[in-house]
Amino acid sequence: MGTSISRDQIEAFIRMWLEAVEQEKERTGLPIIRDEKTGDPLFFDQRELRLRYLIPVKRIQPFFEGLQRGQVLYTECRSCGSKYFPPQPDCSRCGGTDMEWKPIEGPGKLLTYTVINVKPTSFMHYEDYVVAIARMKEGFNVLAWLKVEDPKQVRVGMDVRLVVDRRKPENYLTYAFVPAESQ
Numbered sequence: 001m002g003t004s005i006s007r008d009q010i011e012a013f014i015r016m017w018l019e020a021v022e023q024e025k026e027r028t029g030l031p032i033i034r035d036e037k038t039g040d041p042l043f044f045d046q047r048e049l050r051l052r053y054l055i056p057v058k059r060i061q062p063f064f065e066g067l068q069r070g071q072v073l074y075t076e077c078r079s080c081g082s083k084y085f086p087p088q089p090d091c092s093r094c095g096g097t098d099m100e101w102k103p104i105e106g107p108g109k110l111l112t113y114t115v116i117n118v119k120p121t122s123f124m125h126y127e128d129y130v131v132a133i134a135r136m137k138e139g140f141n142v143l144a145w146l147k148v149e150d151p152k153q154v155r156v157g158m159d160v161r162l163v164v165d166r167r168k169p170e171n172y173l174t175y176a177f178v179p180a181e182s183q
Contacts, residue, residue, distance in 0.1 A: 004169055005125040014121065017044070037117075059089035062101045067173040072162050074138060075099040085140050107159045107180045108134030108142065115151045125169070132177055134160050146177040153179075 017033070021044045024033050031044045057064065063086070066073035075087040079096035085104065090097050113132035116123075123129075132146040132154075142162060148154055159180035167174050 004127075007125070010121070010124050013124070021046075060087055063087050064173075066101070066103065067164050067175070070164050071103040072164060072175045073101050074104055074140070076102055083138055083140050085136075085138075085142055102138075104136055104138060104142070104162050106137050106161050108136040108162065108177070110134050110146075110154070110156055110158045110160055110177075111141065112156060113146060113154055130154060132160070134162075134177060136162070142175075142177075144175055144177050148179060 020033050021031055025031050031046055032041050033044055034040070035042050063073050073087055074083055074085040075089070076083045076099065077091035077094060077096045078098040078100055080091060080094040082091050082093040084091075084099075087099075087101070089099060091099065111133045113130055115128055115130050117128050119126065128151070130146040130148060130151050131143065133141050133143050135141050144162065145165075146154060146160065147165065160177040161180050162175055163178050165174055165176040166172070
């Protein structure tokens, strides 16, 4: 979906914002600046929040192995039949631990979506993107990015497929929706 912004450009943008906030604080006594697109007032938190985390995934490792094989997997409880996406290693309905790993074959029906124009700092290097929820043939909802050339073509009720996608520039495998007709 277009060109990406470099880390240096993001950091320069943040420095510019911080300078603007400092100027406004000096002038008004408040950490409030105007949104460039809408002119709306924005409160600028003075604390920086950086997050990096490690999450143990041993019990859902088959999900990541599935991505490497080009499959998006869910779990189904062999005891009660409950289905889970994101996959769970245990059934929250019956407490069972005998879970079967299955591929999501779809298609899904688009329930809702939003075009993300105003992004958190960690996503500013992406062009505007679409986040969507679809009801999959398997009977559960999935939240994922919807990869489309033109967001104006997206319609609630359209058929979508869930595919494995390599997210750039981070270069890791994840999943995303694509319109079903784009096979």
